[in-house]
Amino acid sequence: MTPARSTTSTSEETERKYTATPDQNLPDLAGIAGVTSIDVDTVDLSAQYFDTPDLQLLRSKITLRRREGGDDAGWHSKLPAGGDSRTELHHPFTADDPTDVVPDALLALLRGVRRDRPVALAALLNTRRHRHRLRGTDGALLAEVVVDDVTAIRSVDDAEPQWREIEVELGPEADLSILDAVEELLVAEGITRSPSPSKVHRVLGDLIPAPEHLRGTAGYLRDYLAHERQTLLMSDIAVRRDAPDAVHSMRKAARRLRSALQTYADDFAIDTALVEELRWLGRCLSPSRDLEVQHERLVDRVAEISVEQYREATRARIDEYFTAKSVAARSEAIITLDSDRYLVLIDSLDTLIGELSSAPKERDKQHRPKPAKLAGSIEKLAKKVSKRVNRVAEAPDDAERDERMHRARKGSKRLRYAIEVIAPLHPKRAEHALDRFDEFQDLLGEFQDSVVARDHLLDIVSEQGHSAESSFGLGVLHQLEAEIGAQQAVHLESAWKKAYKSARTLWR
Structure with missing residues (x-):
């Protein structure tokens, strides 16, 4: 490249x-x-x-x-x-x-x-x-x-x-x-x-044949998948160009595609093999994106170190650490995009979108679900997320709390993307629900970023050659991130209640 x-x-x-x-x-x-x-x-x-x-x-x-x-x-x-x-x-x-x-x-x-x-x-x-x-x-x-x-x-x-x-x-x-x-x-x-x-x-x-206009649930899913596929492909080019925020855009498109397929696989008799391939793609892109986010986050956090000379030393160590890791992660991302496995994934996605386009004529009636059935899938997923949120308060220690918060975050993201698919069925109610889920995801995202930041800070501290100034600064940042995580965890239950209440209007 x-x-x-x-x-x-x-x-x-x-x-x-x-x-x-x-x-x-x-x-x-x-x-x-x-x-x-x-x-x-x-x-x-x-x-x-x-x-x-x-x-x-x-x-x-x-x-x-x-x-x-x-x-x-x-x-x-x-x-x-x-x-x-x-x-x-x-x-x-x-x-x-x-x-x-x-x-x-x-x-x-x-x-x-x-x-x-x-x-x-x-x-x-x-x-x-x-x-x-x-x-x-x-x-x-x-x-x-x-x-x-x-x-x-x-x-x-x-x-x-x-x-x-x-x-x-x-x-x-x-x-x-x-x-x-x-x-x-x-x-x-x-x-x-x-x-x-x-x-x-x-x-x-x-x-180029114009896409058939589809009414009903198959059309909503087909159009959603086609839109996210286009986003994925444009992000693919941007990643190869090393454009800003490209990996994030591509990983988000892959996650949206996977969540939509995973939620509605039974409703439309979709082979879940593609779900696993999209999960693989997301995992391959994650290191590059996570490093980009964490580098920016910790550089901004350096300003909160009280002594200027400690700030300079800490910033230098952070830049050195993330630069080395980012080069390797970007190289791995490009290898993924150049792989035969990735190209087969895109072809499989094209095939699925084509099959959904023919759903009203060629698929069995049982695989043309009514809106109420899709809303039922949303309800089922929301209840799973509720269980995950409830289990956070029962965690025996901070490490287990962090893991349970992460599981709640993943479930909530999947639920949010599933709501996006059926948004045309209930535009106003879906818009309100998605706004509440944005707020909930912001809370969970900030928490997870604080967890990952602490892990990186410990990795940096474990390296050789630290000055007293940088060691002190990294310790200050670790404490700040721990406090941020604790603050977000306190608000988890109340934020979820608002999100769940808004989502419930889609199936009641």
């Missing part, structure tokens, strides 16, 4: 696309508030788009292309980033760059999405682009508005669609109001938003 990080740059873009007829042109943009000048030119672009034979990249709203012409010639991959925004990975051409071989750096980043399948040319697009760069008083770029006349050739059948579209991209220092102003003018001219998120989707999108 080192080559990918050293040769591939990353940028964020916010862009809106519009459909235009061949005789529709841009309205006058000079009157937009804040625009003092407009630079106009024309460029010719040629782009080769690559994908797997079954268009796995396009299915995940990802594009991979080799483009010539314009200001940013090279290899690009664009990833969805929410709303009108995308993350663009740019890999420059090299002197001996072959035109039909995707750089290994990009292929490595996309390995989980493409399932290690080869990619090949899927479409060729030639574009004549008429650019209008809107600038402000200081010459800053507010937005780039382009009219694109596109001719495409798709590999599957040599079809050659042609069309005109308009793109409006936000400038690096502008806000969304400039996009809204341009859109208002376009709409007034009868120019509306494009239904296709990208040019290549317009060319190849008809080759």
Whole structure:
């Protein structure tokens, strides 16, 4: 993964696309508030788009292309980033760059999405682009508005669609109001938003069957799993890029998937083998995420050491300890994502989502549970968590209390994710319940973080070469974390009562 990080740059873009007829042109943009000048030119672009034979990249709203012409010639991959925004990975051409071989750096980043399948040319697009760069008083770029006349050739059948579209991209220092102003003018001219998120989707999108609209419980589970699968895949790429918070996002998606399947396995006759594989993935990612959280937590806690020289010595020891462990943990996470076992897991998840899509037609009626049956599964799980919470007060010592709190936390997380699945059945009641569970999880999460922090502090102290200052500082932090844990444990029962009461409205 080192080559990918050293040769591939990353940028964020916010862009809106519009459909235009061949005789529709841009309205006058000079009157937009804040625009003092407009630079106009024309460029010719040629782009080769690559994908797997079954268009796995396009299915995940990802594009991979080799483009010539314009200001940013090279290899690009664009990833969805929410709303009108995308993350663009740019890999420059090299002197001996072959035109039909995707750089290994990009292929490595996309390995989980493409399932290690080869990619090949899927479409060729030639574009004549008429650019209008809107600038402000200081010459800053507010937005780039382009009219694109596109001719495409798709590999599957040599079809050659042609069309005109308009793109409006936000400038690096502008806000969304400039996009809204341009859109208002376009709409007034009868120019509306494009239904296709990208040019290549317009060319190849008809080759991807639209997901069947499902009513009822199978649809809720299918849609939930599909959403979390997409989050998992986007997080996979972010982990490979070493992006901030990526491991956390990926582990959370895996946990949500596992909890949903585990809770409703009997209701939908789901093979629990996938549950175990998702548990394996979460365990493999845990060390990297936990180290990130704990490093940040203990660095913040250092400020509570009263003597400055003790703070400096303690911070140095903490940084040294976590840096060494984090490098090893990240390496293990990447090995996991590159493993055949992980790729089989993703394929199995795809298969399950496809099977749920056919549930109303092909599955037995007994495997199309009614809402009341799913609510019953929620009730059953909530009662299990209640038993775990009650057992905490009965713990004979602190070590056993910590273990029982952890078990209650795991059960509560599973219950929360199970409620998310059936939220469309009872939107308001589910929203209220999820808010209460957020509060409960915050309490349990803070407690568990204090337990793990104490373990790390003991590990650091056990290492050789400590100064008196750092040993003292680490001891202070250990005492602070013990006090935090005790405070959270006191509030466990009352917090659970609120969460349970809100969840009970889903089955009563």
